Amino acid sequence: MNQFTSPAQPLKRIAESTVRRLSIYLRFLEEFEGRGRATVSSDELARRGGTTSAQVRKDLSVFGSFGKRGLGYSVPELATSLREILGLGREWKVVIIGAGKIGAALAQYHGFRERGFVIVAAYDTNPEKIGGTLEGIAIRDMQSFESDVTRENPDIAVLTIPMHSAQEVLDRVARAGIKAVLNFAPAQLHAPMDMAVKTVNMAMELEGLTFALTNAH
Amino acid sequence: MNQFTSPAQPLKRIAESTVRRLSIYLRFLEEFEGRGRATVSSDELARRGGTTSAQVRKDLSVFGSFGKRGLGYSVPELATSLREILGLGREWKVVIIGAGKIGAALAQYHGFRERGFVIVAAYDTNPEKIGGTLEGIAIRDMQSFESDVTRENPDIAVLTIPMHSAQEVLDRVARAGIKAVLNFAPAQLHAPMDMAVKTVNMAMELEGLTFALTNAH
């Protein structure tokens, strides 16, 4: 069995924790690739990723058999397989909604383009911002959002807007047919089931820290 | 039993997912507080937070009994209890390490000060940035980090630095005695067990989205 025998689409639902670890493994594999390293064992990947070798093997086994017994995994082959599994084999069009400071920080983030994410436009409702640029990306009027989406078919919307308008904008994004959202507004959003929404909530992360500080002994 | 009978410190280890949900409940309670609402049921909190009423009650039960049977929870009392549990009853001193775009976005984020987080300083190694300000906060030389920490005793360090230096800086933060870190570098960090580290990794979140887009049918 090799990497080409992995099922066309996974049969079971994959745990979010599994996908997160695949991302981590891929990052290490790319580091190893850069150094010309040929093979790697599940144990090495585990130690770098803060998990166990059994976990690494279980994670990969969901998608196929990628290793050689007694040897480990081919670094370039496993990296290629993981990129394919994670959907990184193609370009993804991204729109940023909200041309504030966080939007600007994201727009200039190099890791984006390196991984095939192309920011096609930014949107705002503030007339003073519309027509300007955000780190070289045109800021468009939110009013033209629906017609732009119909024409350009972006894959992912990044929401860097205030909390109070987040649900309303998410509904617009959903109606426009975009199926994936990365949300930076500190709001609990309700989306249709066929949509993928990831929320990055700094307030919540900070409260995780203060809880830990408060309850440590 | 009321909120004052909660154990001085939780006996079992609390699941991270529980703490995250407490944050969510608190956000809704504050919304209700603003509207002068007196009581709320576990079922209402559950629907807003995308969970179940049993989950809400289990989450709270770890810390004590806060509700009245047949009535629900007092909004202000439960909010106060949750703030206390999450460690939001006091001021926390924060330092930002890395005076780039993400650092700037965080420095101007209002949600910080509103919740008792005070940014006392920013640090960088770039001579052109040192001595300047980041959204009104002084940018200091990273060389003075250790002596500053000894003098000012900040509680939390926010890392907005490139991936390659992240582990090295985390080690310095750990040695300086800071026990909580919010990390924005896309790196898997290894920290001492008595430290709380939360990593916000955008690349990983995006890959979660492209995985979902790729494996949807």
Added chain:
DNA sequence: ACATGTGAACTGCTTCACAGCG
């Protein structure tokens, strides 16, 4: 009657342990 608090049942992720194969 209504909604909480909680042991018991369940579900699903993780760890174990070893057979299988290079």
Added chain:
DNA sequence: CGCTGTGAAGCAGTTCACATGT
């Protein structure tokens, strides 16, 4: 012999269901 791949066991978090208190 070494390391993968994987059923089985273990464990943790969620859901159920109902006794309990107002």
